[in-house]
Amino acid sequence: AASAPVEATIVLRRRAEVPHELVTGPETIPQPELAERYGAEPADADRVRDVLGRFGVRVTDVDLASRQMRVTGTAEQMTAAFRTELSRAASPDPAGGAPVEHRHREGTLEVPAELDGLIVAVLGLDDRPQARPHLRRAHAEEGRQISYKPSELANVYHFPPGTDGSGQVLALVELGGGYRPEELDTYFRSLGVPTPRVTAVSVGTGRNHPGEDADDEVLLDIQVAGALAYGAEQKVYFAPNTDQGFISAVSQAVHATPTPAALSISWGSAEEFWTEQARAAFDEALADAAALGVTVCVAAGDDGSDDGVHDGRAHTDFPASSPHALACGGTSLDADPTTGEVRSERVWGGNGGGATGGGVSVAFGLP
Template structure:
């Protein structure tokens, strides 16, 4: 029986890793398969319209599943394959082309012709890894488009920068620049509370505590929003005792969304921090017919080069599905300036923010002592303080709505865009003009582009509640009406500079919420 390579599945251990030993062949693991969709030609025709900047009426989830889900015949073939190889299907979601298999390492190594070893890395710790591509047999060729979870290295990182007083408590608020309501006022968010909407938030570690949320919204004087956690696989809402852990990200996301849109339901999707977990989390949120989010906020990511090609393709597919379902997806552009892959590496941008189907959110710093145009500038607090992610993608060609744009260089001439430019929009991100939060009973200020994605998500939820319909895939329309954002022209993120019009630091600028609501 022939074996066929799954396109884009090649992977190597993380640079700097040391192989320890083979993985225990009896260890039980889960692996996620992404499958092809039905009616691909019709699907691609709709995506082409979106790529051309056309507006496509939002589909409901049931219709999408019927027209473009995975066929029952393909699902049956996966069940038969799993049974023949000593594995079982433990979860399946044909509407999002996902099936999850469980079995031993030995079963998976034989079924997909891979060798799994245990590695250790100075920063990532121990993980299960592999080298080379994944293979599938004849009966699954063309059906399986990705095999995820054989490698379980930590994949994404949150984009937060925190400043806490070591002795602070939620009874003693420390001086911070802004709370989310003040920023909503500064950015002229329309008067609304997000009623009737659901904001989905993706998290890959940490958790939230109800007592923190109650203290926070009580401090702000806004109603406590409805917050629900959605556990995916073996991940749960798990607050950590680590004061610098992922709880900071979770608290920031929930508290910013909840402050800006307190009448919206907030659904927090917890998944494992792996490529497989990222795929399942986004698919679950998009196709959640219980909570039905109309906007999703993602404040995690990694440099484009750190993802496998199969995962990039499948996550981009998921963001396309969100666009067809009328869901706006706001994604942080990263906090490492123009060097998302590291300070001594070439310019790089963050994925999934670099997907053309994302609303990529960059960052500014607000200086209340500044005047005029310099009162808000590109966020760049230096190597230790972080800077807004931005630059030019190496994975995605330039979308039509960025035609004719150039990225101004800090030193030298501007570069005409031939590939996707990041970010699209911006908002306050510096911890020096940060966001009031309460996490683990402590009050402090958090910055990072992680704050900008939930801020924009809250704005979208407000506008959706006013319209009574979702804004959906809003990115092309924002470029067509760039005047609805305030241009940020001063500062740089390393190799790219702020400039008139779009730039690779703050996109088309920070929001004028009333203008966006009125125009779009």
């Protein structure tokens, strides 16, 4: 309907490009300096506000550090401002639930000529499901399964003794599902460690909503991190499963105070399922993380080189394929958790129950 409300996120250009050495080396930069040197220009935000206002589109929030502006208007105003068409559609839920109704954008996306060069991305006009959780459930018929507690893996991989993450903040991004505090208490009690402080942070309409298929991913992320770093505070950012929601959550987590030591992401989808503007905006948010000293760990996928596309070709998963993220694959491990001896370890896959992702990006050049 022409009168339907639509909220979008506009990503502005940087004042200057972040130097290569700042996102690849050990040097980091404080948040105020990052915002001052590589954030958005106030004049650019004012210009966008003025031009879009002529179409009836209102600016509801501006964050110059992350270069994001929230704008709202009717479908008619938005399509007039950005020269595109919107319709209703339904797509499968990547997390396994019922089909999701959403806005669908057709054709090109344009900005008014007066804003040429000022805008990097316009996200949220199309709010289809963007990513899926990366986890697999083991089945008894797949043969012998070897399981380890996180504390046992700490011994195998020589996790520094006496280290519990005290004084640090860990950030996690979730695009569905939720957790119940009593479930966390039960799990950590079984390991004999204290339950870490876990805080749910809502991004947009996202919220901690236990009782969904994605609960397994949320609990897995919180519990594995908390088993080893139970002294660290965990902030779990719940966002809508859209490109707009995903990028907003990452930006909010990275630019939070205090700056998190690490950000964990267990969601993604094949590179070609992303628009070029969304990939670019997401990668720039991860560049901010690198400059601030935040290690971003991203699951590399669990469908091997197919990555769930099923076209017979090789595909890599995004955001794991971003050059500013640490892509984390999986292995099949046979080890003695008591002594830490590794009897064998190989890339996970080959038994019909999934396989670790990886490959050569088609969106980003070789390092």
